Amino acid sequence: MLPASVSIAAELIPRLALLHAMTEHGHLSAAAESIGVPQPTATRWLDALNRSVGVALTERVGRRVELTPAGHALAETAGAVHRELAMGVARAIEAADPGRGQIVFGFLRTQGSTRAPELLRGYRAVRPRVRFSLVQAGHEELVEQLHAGSIDIALTALRPTDTEVEAIELFREPFVLVAPVEHRLARRPMVHLRDVRDETFVGLSAGIALRRPVDEMFRAARIRPRYGFETEEVETVRGLVAAGVGVAVLPSRQGGPSAGSIEIPIAPTRYRTIGLIVSSRRRPTPAADSFRLWAASLPRAVGSG
Incomplete structure (x- = not known):
């Protein structure tokens, strides 16, 4: 058995849609036609809605049934709900369509x-x-x-x-030694970490995910690097290296080294x-x-x- 709130909502939604249609079409007969409901049914819906709310939402003006000020107030809220529901339906359609989601x-x-x-x-x-x-x-x-x-x-x-x-x-990004352009190893086609074990390093802060594979490389080479600078941003690391304050181990940069630095492959090659x-x-x-x-x-x- 449906909860009372669900049953009430099921009854109210089409009636509120009718109320909203009356704000667009001005009177009952045109509103009923716009939502595909016979006028006698629409009349019964409005009578029930008047009883549920407890105030007069419609009134007869000549031969037409129109909204009262109270009816306009409720219809405005119903219109907002109608628009939200329409947007929800549109999002649901998009979610089901891989070409539009x-x-x-x-x-x-x-x-x-x-x-x-x-x-x-x-x-x-x-x-x-x-x-x-x-x-x-x-x-x-x-x-x-x-x-x-x-x-x-x-x-x-x-x-x-x-x-x-x-x-x-x-794709895979090989780890490289990032060094200033004037570094003593700049002309090497490849380096081992032991070649730079006495250098000052610039690195990412401990806890940053990319720091972990770099630490593993140093452990495998049995080297304890001396960090002069640690930061949370890769581009800051590259900038400090270009400024000449140290060297770094990073994945290769797509498009080549940043200005003022070089990248030298490390042996043995490791990838991210x-x-x-x-x-x-x-x-x-x-x-x-x-x-x-x-x-x-x-x-x-x-x-x-």
Whole structure:
């Protein structure tokens, strides 16, 4: 048995729609015709609505039934509800159509200058009616928001430690030594970390996700780096290196080194793998799933570092 509130709402909604139609058409007969209801039925609806509200919402003016001031007041509210419901229906239709829906797309801040825009540009070329809302955040926050349903899909580093996510690899970024252009190793085709073990390093703060694979590289090389500067932003690290205050280990920068710096490959080569992830706890929307399948079809060489 339906709760009383549900039954009342089921009765009120069509009657309020009739009331709203009267504000557009001025009288009962035209309003009833506009919503496809016979006039006798419309009359019964209004009588019942008058009794439910307890005040006169309509009055007879000559041969026509029109709204009273109280009726206009309720019809105005009914109109707002009608518009909200229409928007909800439109959003539902969009959500079911991968070519017209909305995607909340999260991505790492390090991917915001080129990688994410390139993906979005490529997808909009094939699905121009899809709308995107963009969220930049760190890796852990992106995973949390995926599970919470705040975002639909994320461009981030792929990690075997992430649970309950489905991933698609897109490209790999090799780790490099970022150094000032005048650095003593600038002409080397490749370096080992032991070659710079006595250097001052610029790095990301402990706790930043990208710091972890860098720390692992130093541990594997049995080197304890001496950090002179630590910050939370990759571009700040690059700027400090270009200013000549130290060197850094970072993934290669798409488009080449920033001004005033160079990038030297590190041996043995290690990579950061970047891809798209969705939460396996919840079913992706048709629009997000279409975006994911499109990205999976891209050649892996596209966007490689």
